[in-house]
Structure formats: C-alpha cells, structure tokens
Amino acid sequence: MNSVGLLRTLVGFDTTSRESNLQLIEFVRDYLAGFDVPCELIYNAERSKANLFASIGPAEQPGIVLSGHTDVVPVDGQPWTVAPFELSEHDGKLFGRGTADMKGYIACVLALVPALVAAELRMPVHIALSYDEEVGCLGVRSLLAELEQRPVKPLLCIIGEPTELKPVLGHKGKLAMRCDVHGHPCHSAYAPLGVNAIEYAAELIGELGRIGQQLKAPEHHDARFDPPYSTVQTGVISGGKALNIVPADCRFDFEIRALPSQDPTQVAQQLQAYAEQQVLPRMRAVSEHSAIRFSELSAYPGLATDAQSQAAELIAAFCGSREYGTVAFGTEGGLFDAAGIPTVVCGPGSMDQGHKPDEFVSRAQLDACDAMLQRMLASIRA
Known part of the structure; x- marks a missing residue:
C-alpha cells in the first residue's frame, strides 16, 4: 500500500x-x-x-x-x-x-x-x-x-x-497552569464586605501581562524564533454566579511558551510570588478564608x-x-x-x-x- x-x-x-x-x-x-x-x-x-x-x-x-x-x-x-x-x-x-x-x-x-x-x-x-x-x-x-x-x-x-x-x-517549551482564586461572597449592595474573586483574578492576569511585556525586552530575544521572545497568555477564565452576588470563585488558565534557553517555571513563580505578597494579604484582610492556588496542567521542554x-x-x-x-x-x-x-x-x-x-x-x-x-x-x- x-x-x-x-x-x-x-x-x-x-x-x-x-x-x-x-x-x-x-x-x-x-x-x-x-x-x-x-x-x-x-x-x-x-x-x-x-x-x-x-x-x-x-x-x-x-x-x-x-x-x-x-x-x-x-x-x-x-x-x-x-x-x-x-x-x-x-x-x-x-x-x-x-x-x-x-x-x-x-x-x-x-x-x-x-x-x-x-x-x-x-x-x-x-x-x-x-x-x-x-x-x-x-x-x-x-x-x-x-x-x-x-x-x-x-x-x-x-x-x-x-x-x-x-x-x-x-522549538519553544510550554508550561500550562491553572489559577484558582477563592474569595468571599456577599450581596453586591455590600460589595466592600466581600472579596471579589473575579476582580482579584483580573489583577493577577494584569500582572501576568506585565511579566509578558518584560519578556519582550531585546536582551531576552533569540532571533531564530518568531516571535523572538517567550510569550504568556491567558486562554480560559470562568467565575461568578449572578451580577448581584460578589463572586466567591474565579478560575483562569494561562500558558508560557518559553525559548529553549529560558525556564517557564520562573514566570509561574514570579506570578505566584506576586499573588502571595501583594494580592492575598489584601484579600485576607477582609476574609481569612481567601485563597489563591496554582496547579500545573501540562508541560514539555523546548x-x-x-x-x-x-x-x-x-x-x-x-x-x-x-x-x-x-x-x-x-x-x-x-x-x-x-x-x-x-x-x-x-x-x-x-x-x-x-x-x-x-x-x-x-x-x-x-x-x-x-x-x-x-x-x-x-x-x-x-
């Protein structure tokens, strides 16, 4: 045949x-x-x-x-x-x-x-x-x-x-991660009494974007690749039950496509450090049960x-x-x-x-x- x-x-x-x-x-x-x-x-x-x-x-x-x-x-x-x-x-x-x-x-x-x-x-x-x-x-x-x-x-x-x-x-390597943000729900009329998981997740996604901008710096480039730098992106997000309820949970999935010379786990660790040092304390100031959890979905080397x-x-x-x-x-x-x-x-x-x-x-x-x-x-x- x-x-x-x-x-x-x-x-x-x-x-x-x-x-x-x-x-x-x-x-x-x-x-x-x-x-x-x-x-x-x-x-x-x-x-x-x-x-x-x-x-x-x-x-x-x-x-x-x-x-x-x-x-x-x-x-x-x-x-x-x-x-x-x-x-x-x-x-x-x-x-x-x-x-x-x-x-x-x-x-x-x-x-x-x-x-x-x-x-x-x-x-x-x-x-x-x-x-x-x-x-x-x-x-x-x-x-x-x-x-x-x-x-x-x-x-x-x-x-x-x-x-x-x-x-x-x-070729580039890949690390796919999931972030689960757990806040505290309440009636939206009393929003300051809750911990809005979607808003804090959005803050983390924004920080991920800033990390991505850092990776675009010329000193990180490898001209053999297109694009010539490591990239990050958020591909999936879900959260919330109703508009009049401060959401207790939000989940988003993101990935790092890293040049072979770069370790994608460093990006995940940088975001996790930001979450623990900058975001979580503010969440727990309202509710001690707030949490941010990261888990790996898949990975392969470059x-x-x-x-x-x-x-x-x-x-x-x-x-x-x-x-x-x-x-x-x-x-x-x-x-x-x-x-x-x-x-x-x-x-x-x-x-x-x-x-x-x-x-x-x-x-x-x-x-x-x-x-x-x-x-x-x-x-x-x-």
Missing part, C-alpha cells in the same frame, strides 16, 4: 484526543505483522490508548527513530466543507483531519516498511507512535521511560510534525539541537538542505532530547493547515517525504 492509501485508512480513524486511538494502533500492529515486524504496545492506565514501538534491523546498533503522534484535534464547531474523517482529494490536495498534523508523515513511514524489511540494514529503524500529544505530550512519556532502560540509545529521532520538510532544530551535531548533519543529508529552522509550536522532540535521544523535526505539510477546517497535505509533499525516507534508507544500507 502506498502513502496515499495508508493515509486514507489512517484518516478514517477518529483519533481526536478525547477518543481512543486503539483502532489505529491495532491497524498498524496488524500491518507490521504482515511483514513479520513485531511491535510493543504501551497502554495507558485505563488501557483505552496505547503507544506503539517497533524495530526493523540490527537491534544492538544505535538507530533512527521515526516518531509521530496518532491523536488529532477536534473538529467541533469548525466549518468543514468535506467529511473530516474521510480522505478526499482536490487539485492535488488531500483533505482530512490529521492529514498535515501528522498522519501524512505516519503514512509515509508505514509505506517504507516493505523496503526496510527487504534491505540489509547496518543500523535499525524504529517506528514510534504516541497518543495524547495534542493535550500536553502525555502519552510519549511512558514510551520514553521504556526506551531509557535499554542499553542502546537511538542515534537520531525524526519527529514528523509538518515543516514542509524543512529541517527544524528548535528543543535546541546543535547545528553542528551529528543529528543535524544526518537530517540535512536526508532533506538535501542545511537551511535549519525553528518553529513556535511545540512537539515531543524536547522530551526525546531530554531522554538522551538527539532529535530534529521534519515532516510533510504545513502547520498553516494544521488544526483548521479543511486541513490538507499535498500529494507533492507526501511524494517528497517518501523521497526523503528513501534517502535515509539508502544511507543506512549495509
């Missing part, structure tokens, strides 16, 4: 992060079994989702990991003009949820399997598929925990997120692979380009790198189409990805 045929099958599985990915994983397991390639499934605690890891070639040698996530973002509320979980084609574009992000890459990897099996390889090729990347790079962590225990570490991991097949060596590294040299050879880039969005690459596996990001399609209605990848991009993987195969033949 070629890449387009495999993509058609993969798109047909609704692997939105809130759903199970097991149908897709079991399809891949059976597909690999057809070529006598065994694989391991690493399940979540509920056994409703699984990572997959398979190896082809001499296991005692350091090899190359071809890695992709199987989950996709929701289509709810988006104005699709085609069926999102059926592959359709128009003007050389292949439409469907996940075609760009990132089932197109997975399809190309699977299409390479027959050639990998038939070749005599001097190093192994590993196929790694994960779950729940879109909700915080959650699933891949258990897969990496397994790999870290093995005596031979891979030489390179290629994360196939859509980069239009341009080699990417860096990626900063050295342009002079062997990993960079390899991906340049496979892509035919040394024009290394960076991306603002995150990937599982930072986690692979933290596990001691040098990592680059390179895959078909563009994130300009990812997460949007009528998502697509072009046939030309799939063909180019197939060619890149063939060049990789040629370079590792015995």
Whole structure:
C-alpha cells in the first residue's frame, strides 16, 4: 500500500484526543505483522490508548527513530466543507483531519516498511507512535521511560510534525497552569464586605501581562524564533454566579511558551510570588478564608539541537538542505532530547493547515517525504 492509501485508512480513524486511538494502533500492529515486524504496545492506565514501538534491523546498533503522534484535534464547531474523517482529494490536495498534523508523515513511514524489511540494514529503524500529544505530550512519556532502560540509545529521532520538510532544530517549551482564586461572597449592595474573586483574578492576569511585556525586552530575544521572545497568555477564565452576588470563585488558565534557553517555571513563580505578597494579604484582610492556588496542567521542554551535531548533519543529508529552522509550536522532540535521544523535526505539510477546517497535505509533499525516507534508507544500507 502506498502513502496515499495508508493515509486514507489512517484518516478514517477518529483519533481526536478525547477518543481512543486503539483502532489505529491495532491497524498498524496488524500491518507490521504482515511483514513479520513485531511491535510493543504501551497502554495507558485505563488501557483505552496505547503507544506503539517497533524495530526493523540490527537491534544492538544505535538507530533512527521515526516518531509521530496518532491523536488529532477536534473538529467541533469548525466549518468543514468535506467529511473530516474521510480522505478526499482536490487539485492535488488531500483533505482530512490529521492529514498535515501528522498522519501524512505516519503514512509515509508505514509505506517504507516493505523496503526496510527487504534491505540489509547496518543500523535499525524504529517506528514510534504516541497518543495524547495534542493535550500536553502525555502519552510519549511512558514510551520514553521504556526506551531509557535499554542499553542502546537511538542515534537520531525524526519527529514528523509538518515543516514542509524543512529541517527544524528548535522549538519553544510550554508550561500550562491553572489559577484558582477563592474569595468571599456577599450581596453586591455590600460589595466592600466581600472579596471579589473575579476582580482579584483580573489583577493577577494584569500582572501576568506585565511579566509578558518584560519578556519582550531585546536582551531576552533569540532571533531564530518568531516571535523572538517567550510569550504568556491567558486562554480560559470562568467565575461568578449572578451580577448581584460578589463572586466567591474565579478560575483562569494561562500558558508560557518559553525559548529553549529560558525556564517557564520562573514566570509561574514570579506570578505566584506576586499573588502571595501583594494580592492575598489584601484579600485576607477582609476574609481569612481567601485563597489563591496554582496547579500545573501540562508541560514539555523546548528543543535546541546543535547545528553542528551529528543529528543535524544526518537530517540535512536526508532533506538535501542545511537551511535549519525553528518553529513556535511545540512537539515531543524536547522530551526525546531530554531522554538522551538527539532529535530534529521534519515532516510533510504545513502547520498553516494544521488544526483548521479543511486541513490538507499535498500529494507533492507526501511524494517528497517518501523521497526523503528513501534517502535515509539508502544511507543506512549495509
């Protein structure tokens, strides 16, 4: 089966992060079994989702990991003009949820399997598929925990997120946080007797914005990124019951997208210190039961692979380009790198189409990805 045929099958599985990915994983397991390639499934605690890891070639040698996530973002509320979980084609574009992000890459990897099996390889090729990347790079962590225990570490991991097949060596890290503000309710006619959780939450959000402005200072810039500085933003807020009740509770979620050289926890700690030193005392002056609580929702590290590294040299050879880039969005690459596996990001399609209605990848991009993987195969033949 070629890449387009495999993509058609993969798109047909609704692997939105809130759903199970097991149908897709079991399809891949059976597909690999057809070529006598065994694989391991690493399940979540509920056994409703699984990572997959398979190896082809001499296991005692350091090899190359071809890695992709199987989950996709929701289509709810988006104005699709085609069926999102059926592959359709128009003007050389292949439409469907996940075609760009990132089932197109997975399809190309699977299409390479027959050639990998038939070749005599001097190093192994590993196929790694994960779950729940879109909700915080959650699933891949258990897969990496397994790999870290093995005596031979891979030489390179290629994360196939859509980069239009341009080699990417860096991306920002992310820390997502929640802040719960608990005040004291009362009738709005006596507002000074209450502790308005929404107003104090708004003060914290304002301070977060000021911290964000500090991060824009030129001395914090890294020109390789767009934008060239770490960013913060509040994305969700809720609170209050009625206009005539001083609200007792307010909750907001915020995120820090940090340059690889910067620690996003410092932003969270700065906001928490402001809350404890400047805001909470004023709240407790009215009600001693007032509270501000911070909790982590998700986090993953940034990626900063050295342009002079062997990993960079390899991906340049496979892509035919040394024009290394960076991306603002995150990937599982930072986690692979933290596990001691040098990592680059390179895959078909563009994130300009990812997460949007009528998502697509072009046939030309799939063909180019197939060619890149063939060049990789040629370079590792015995």
